[in-house]
Amino acid sequence: NAGVTQTPKFQVLKTGQSMTLQCAQDMNHEYMSWYRQDPGMGLRLIHYSVGAGITDQGEVPNGYNVSRSTTEDFPLRLLSAAPSQTSVYFCASSWGAGGYTFGSGTRLTVV
């Protein structure tokens, strides 16, 4: 049982490039979400999904896109990378009241 799998673990982008961070879960969880973590801060919600075909914005959605075509996958797209998007990104999934399971994270640097 893999839980929540994120790829890649590390990525360096040039300003203006686009990329997709992958997130997959094998627990049949309805709820999935993306967070970013900046130094000295708690996590901030970027986008979330309450089920396949349903997505919504979180606290810091600008510059990011998501889709949820299947229950298992919830990719995060950076449309045109900026240095301000340098961060550690975490994907999480949940079935409800049982808490959230987090992936191992993607450390992204935009130069």
Add this chain to the structure above:
Amino acid sequence: ELKVEQNPLFLSMQEGKNYTIYCNYSTTSDRLYWYRQDPGKSLESLFVLLSNGAVKQEGRLMASLDTKARLSTLHITAAVHDLSATYFCAQDSNYQLIWGAGTKLIIKP
């Protein structure tokens, strides 16, 4: 504004001592989580608190929830070095987690 405030943000303590981390939250949602994060690692779930008066214990850690005061506490008993980490509380508001800034805990021998 949805807000979660943790204090202290930094705590250095000696092994064997007791201490408490406080987490105040601003909304009426009563699902509160505690996570542990080691440097460079992901978030590890410690406790899920779902109702007023909930108390959960795991080893030297005990978490409680007072929904009337909108306060959760994480109590550390007889701290050991292995508990050194950053601890976060997070409140669940309609499946959107609102996070505290984290408490960096250093336990010295």
